[in-house]
Amino acid sequence: MAELLAAVDDSFFTDRTGGGCIQENKLFCPGWVADNYDRYVDPTLQHLVLVGSAVVAGFLIAFALGVFAHRHRFLQTPFLAGTGILYTIPSISFFFLLLPITGRGALTAIIALTAFNLQIIFRNMTNGLRNVPQNVTEAATGIGMTKSQVLWQVELPLAMPEIIAGLRIATVSTVALATLAVFANGGGLGTEIVSGSNITFKTGIIVAGSIAVIMAIVFDGMLLLAGKLLAPWKRVAQ
Amino acid sequence: MEAGGPVIPVPLAAFGLFGEAFNFVFSGTEAQTGGVTVGGPEQVLDLAARQLEVTLFALGVAIFLALPVGLWLGHRQKGEFLAVSAGNAGRAIPELALIALMAAAIGVGMVNLVVALAILGIPPILTNTYVGISQVDRASVEAARGMGMTELAIVRKVELPLAVPTIMGGVRTAAINIIATATIAPLAGILTLGDFIIARNVYGDAGVLAGAVLVAMMALALEASLAGIQWAMTSKGLKLERS
Amino acid sequence: MTAESVSASTVRFESVTKRYSGAESVAVEDLSFEVPAGEICVLVGPSGCGKTTALRMVNRTVEMTSGDILIGGNSVKEGDPARLRREIGYVIQQIGLFPHRTISQNIGTVPNLLGWDKERVAKRSAELLELIGLDPEYGDRYPTQLSGGQQQRVGVARALAVDPPVMLMDEPFGAIDPINRSRLQNEFLRLQAELRKTVLFVTHDVDEAIKMGDKVAVLKKGGQLAQFATPTELLMEPADDFVEDFVGSDRALKRLALMRVRDVNLWTAPLAQAGDPAEPVRTAVAAAEVPHALLVDGENRPQGWLSERDLAGERVPSTPDSLTEPLIEADSILRDGLAALLQSGSLYAAVVDHRGRLTGVLSVEIVSDFLASDKAAESELTAVERPHG
Numbered sequence: 001m002a003e004l005l006a007a008v009d010d011s012f013f014t015d016r017t018g019g020g021c022i023q024e025n026k027l028f029c030p031g032w033v034a035d036n037y038d039r040y041v042d043p044t045l046q047h048l049v050l051v052g053s054a055v056v057a058g059f060l061i062a063f064a065l066g067v068f069a070h071r072h073r074f075l076q077t078p079f080l081a082g083t084g085i086l087y088t089i090p091s092i093s094f095f096f097l098l099l100p101i102t103g104r105g106a107l108t109a110i111i112a113l114t115a116f117n118l119q120i121i122f123r124n125m126t127n128g129l130r131n132v133p134q135n136v137t138e139a140a141t142g143i144g145m146t147k148s149q150v151l152w153q154v155e156l157p158l159a160m161p162e163i164i165a166g167l168r169i170a171t172v173s174t175v176a177l178a179t180l181a182v183f184a185n186g187g188g189l190g191t192e193i194v195s196g197s198n199i200t201f202k203t204g205i206i207v208a209g210s211i212a213v214i215m216a217i218v219f220d221g222m223l224l225l226a227g228k229l230l231a232p233w234k235r236v237a238q
Numbered sequence: 239m240e241a242g243g244p245v246i247p248v249p250l251a252a253f254g255l256f257g258e259a260f261n262f263v264f265s266g267t268e269a270q271t272g273g274v275t276v277g278g279p280e281q282v283l284d285l286a287a288r289q290l291e292v293t294l295f296a297l298g299v300a301i302f303l304a305l306p307v308g309l310w311l312g313h314r315q316k317g318e319f320l321a322v323s324a325g326n327a328g329r330a331i332p333e334l335a336l337i338a339l340m341a342a343a344i345g346v347g348m349v350n351l352v353v354a355l356a357i358l359g360i361p362p363i364l365t366n367t368y369v370g371i372s373q374v375d376r377a378s379v380e381a382a383r384g385m386g387m388t389e390l391a392i393v394r395k396v397e398l399p400l401a402v403p404t405i406m407g408g409v410r411t412a413a414i415n416i417i418a419t420a421t422i423a424p425l426a427g428i429l430t431l432g433d434f435i436i437a438r439n440v441y442g443d444a445g446v447l448a449g450a451v452l453v454a455m456m457a458l459a460l461e462a463s464l465a466g467i468q469w470a471m472t473s474k475g476l477k478l479e480r481s
Numbered sequence: 482m483t484a485e486s487v488s489a490s491t492v493r494f495e496s497v498t499k500r501y502s503g504a505e506s507v508a509v510e511d512l513s514f515e516v517p518a519g520e521i522c523v524l525v526g527p528s529g530c531g532k533t534t535a536l537r538m539v540n541r542t543v544e545m546t547s548g549d550i551l552i553g554g555n556s557v558k559e560g561d562p563a564r565l566r567r568e569i570g571y572v573i574q575q576i577g578l579f580p581h582r583t584i585s586q587n588i589g590t591v592p593n594l595l596g597w598d599k600e601r602v603a604k605r606s607a608e609l610l611e612l613i614g615l616d617p618e619y620g621d622r623y624p625t626q627l628s629g630g631q632q633q634r635v636g637v638a639r640a641l642a643v644d645p646p647v648m649l650m651d652e653p654f655g656a657i658d659p660i661n662r663s664r665l666q667n668e669f670l671r672l673q674a675e676l677r678k679t680v681l682f683v684t685h686d687v688d689e690a691i692k693m694g695d696k697v698a699v700l701k702k703g704g705q706l707a708q709f710a711t712p713t714e715l716l717m718e719p720a721d722d723f724v725e726d727f728v729g730s731d732r733a734l735k736r737l738a739l740m741r742v743r744d745v746n747l748w749t750a751p752l753a754q755a756g757d758p759a760e761p762v763r764t765a766v767a768a769a770e771v772p773h774a775l776l777v778d779g780e781n782r783p784q785g786w787l788s789e790r791d792l793a794g795e796r797v798p799s800t801p802d803s804l805t806e807p808l809i810e811a812d813s814i815l816r817d818g819l820a821a822l823l824q825s826g827s828l829y830a831a832v833v834d835h836r837g838r839l840t841g842v843l844s845v846e847i848v849s850d851f852l853a854s855d856k857a858a859e860s861e862l863t864a865v866e867r868p869h870g
Contacts, residue, residue: 025342027343084461085458087414088414088457088458088461089453089454089457089458090414090417090418090421090453090454090457091418092418092421092422092432092435092450092453093418093421093435093449093450093451093453093454093457094450094454095450096435096446096447096449096450097447097450097451097454099255099443099446099447099450100255100256100447133575133577133580135573135574135575135576135577136577136578136579136580137577138542138573138575138577139571139573139575139576139577139578139579139636140577140579141542141566142540142542142566142571142573142577142649143566143567143570143571143590143591143594143639143640144563144564144565144566144567144568144569144591144594145563145590145594146563149563149594154579154581157581158579158580158581169329172326172329172330173329175330175332176329176330176331176332176333177332177333179332179333179334179335180333180334180422182334183422183435183436189332190334193332193334193335193338194334194338194425200338200341200342201342202339202342202343205335205338205339205342206335206339208332208335209332209334209335209336209339212330212332212335213330213331213332216329216330217330220326220330231581232623233580233581233582233623233625236622236623236625236626
């Protein structure tokens with residue numbers, strides 16, 4: 001792991017106010033964090049880009065697959081199996097399966113994380129569409145909606161809460177998984193866990209891990225809120 | 239690539255690296271650091287066995303801890319918040335940070351690694367067991383109670399069989415998480431197939447690619463086996479209902 | 482039909498056959514009949530008789546195998562099915578309101594599909610809410626906030642939104658409890674008296690068919706038409722054993738469904754208002770058809786029956802001993818009126834119009850007189866035409 005360790009500069013363990021905290025590698029050194037918070041800005045932004053790109057791309061692709069498989073039901077099983085394989089292949093392995101094609105870098109990480117997402121979003125979307133009550137689509141057709149009007153005006157809005165639920169799972173999982181992008185030279189918060197020093201620097205691990213957890217919670221909350229705003233009929237008292 | 243020579247298209251170049259990876263697995267290549275031979279069937283099998291061992295061990299611990307709690311909560315229809323938030327929180331844990339922190343704070347070694355991996359496996363099993371059990375039609379449960387079954391018998395003979403697909407869904411998610419994370423186990427001092435991936439300076443790109451392929455195959459094989467187990471465990475009545 | 486019938490069209494089935502692919506037998510076989518504009522035609526029969534299939538071929542949610550259906554002389558097979566459906570009201574048993582849209586938006590669905598401007602859609606929604614007797618404030622609610630009966634009314638309003646000449650109703654009241662079903666049936670009949678749509682109505686309940694239909698088409702298994710007749714004809718002269726069986730052995734009683742309470746000669750009871758002198762009321766009671774006096778308010782709305790004790794004093798009291806249970810609506814069918822009477826165990830019931838004002842008193846005797854007269858007529862018919870019956 002010399003390559004990773006090479007990134008460590010000599011001033012890393014000095015020049016800080018934590019007394020002996022860093023030298024003793026205590027569990028958490030607040031003084032060091034206060035001095036070095038700025039080193040987390042770039043990895044955090046990179047992490048946001050990784051997650052944002054992978055979730056948006058995953059959503060767009062899964063959504064298109066979902067609409068397509070809704071029109072042609074026989075495709076649902078193969079799509080589910082295909083995305084299932086992409087989901088099952090561990091991301092870290094996926095990074096390097098792409099190595100001969102896209103090399104190392106953020107793009108490789110984004111592709112792998114996108115591939116991971118597809119299954120979650122596709123499955124939720126398919127379930128959501130399937131759970132639209134049949135009498136509702138029947139009535140929609142019976143009063144003169146075309147197939148695409150039924151889809152866009154009735155089925156997708158009703159499936160939306162489940163699609164958002166899938167998006168939440170995908171987003172939270174991706175935030176956690178994107179820490180592995182460091183192995184593909186994809187940047188992100190993982191750089192502060194693995195190459196921050198050696199991987200035994202506890203404060204660094206805790207700070208980077210915490211930022212990832214907070215990021216996941218914030219994204220989750222935002223999507224939860226968006227889901228509530230977009231589904232006012234779910235909020236009314238029964 | 240030689241200047242002026244034909245430009246090798248990417249797929250062919252990729253094929254070249256795959257060829258090297260193939261060599262790496264079946265005959266081994268010289269280490270990047272020089273001298274010794276790395277890779278080869280013996281090391282591959284050794285690391286694969288270690289990865290499987292760690293994975294199954296951690297999965298077993300996770301099932302042992304999460305299943306009874308999920309069954310109990312689901313049967314009592316209590317603790318929904320706990321069971322469901324556990325699943326949500328579990329997803330938010332960055333695997334890398336967890337492994338690194340466990341190794342750094344508690345130390346490297348098999349036991350610590352298994353504990354860390356089991357932590358990742360518990361949430362999906364707990365959540366799915368709870369959801370699976372609590373969603374069993376209450377009429378079936380009432381009927382069982384009415385026929386004089388004890389609570390334990392209700393769980394064993396009615397709720398558990400009906401919840402098998404959901405519970406196994408959780409077990410499969412847990413298994414995928416664990417085997418994926420076991421790939422970075424070398425960071426915690428346990429050498430698995432992930433060593434080929436992480437220690438590129440030793441194994442080279444051929445080793446990295448070989449490791450990636452092997453890990454992917456192993457994960458897919460595990461997933462397929464668990465799907466098979468689920469199929470075998472699901473009662474015929476449920477299968478008919480679904481088709 | 483009156484001048485209002487301009488908005489209705491005849492519906493004509495011409496040798497309509499439906500064979501589902503892969504099925505051995507036909508679902509609907511060679512079905513021919515015509516529903517005149519502005520009438521309700523009920524398709525009734527046991528399950529699997531193809532009645533719903535027949536209905537759905539009208540708006541092409543099921544495509545017919547052969548034959549044709551003409552609406553106002555035009556084949557439904559011409560043109561785009563979606564456009565056709567927008568011109569045909571459609572109500573189904575499970576209602577199928579859109580859970581994600583407010584009541585107003587639900588009612589405005591077809592107008593929006595037809596590109597009406599916002600203002601016109603809003604105005605129409607408000608009109609229809611009023612028509613089905615829901616407060617305007619319900620417009621902003623979601624379907625889950627309404628009772629089953631209210632949802633079904635909204636379903637009817639949605640179907641009526643663009644004033645379609647034809648309405649298809651597939652067991653529209655099938656999922657509603659009996660009391661509300663009867664109320665919704667009456668409401669719909671009242672609406673229909675105003676709107677005069679051509680309605681095709683599917684039910685498996687022969688009582689509902691007799692109550693709702695101007696015409697009844699009885700279908701048997703395999704989608705064959707067993708009889709197409711008015712409810713009276715159906716009860717008086719079942720075409721064959723199947724129809725007779727299906728209509729049931731209590732045909733005589735079922736005929737009570739053909740009459741409304743307002744159609745029979747109701748009795749009158751002595752009336753009194755609170756504070757009136759009691760003496761003249763006592764005298765009136767002694768001589769009246771109904772030997773009890775009714776307390777009414779200033780608008781002739783019954784407040785209760787006055788007992789002998791109530792009338793023993795100088796003045797008529799404002800709170801009588803017994804309330805006016807049961808209270809029967811003049812629009813309800815005679816069968817329901819009798820049922821209410823029998824259920825309450827009383828001999829007399831006050832009959833009111835839809836504003837709650839007294840129109841007369843129904844007694845068990847009135848009903849039995851009616852049955853006796855009709856029964857005579859029916860047995861005469863049977864003797865002439867069905868010697869072996």
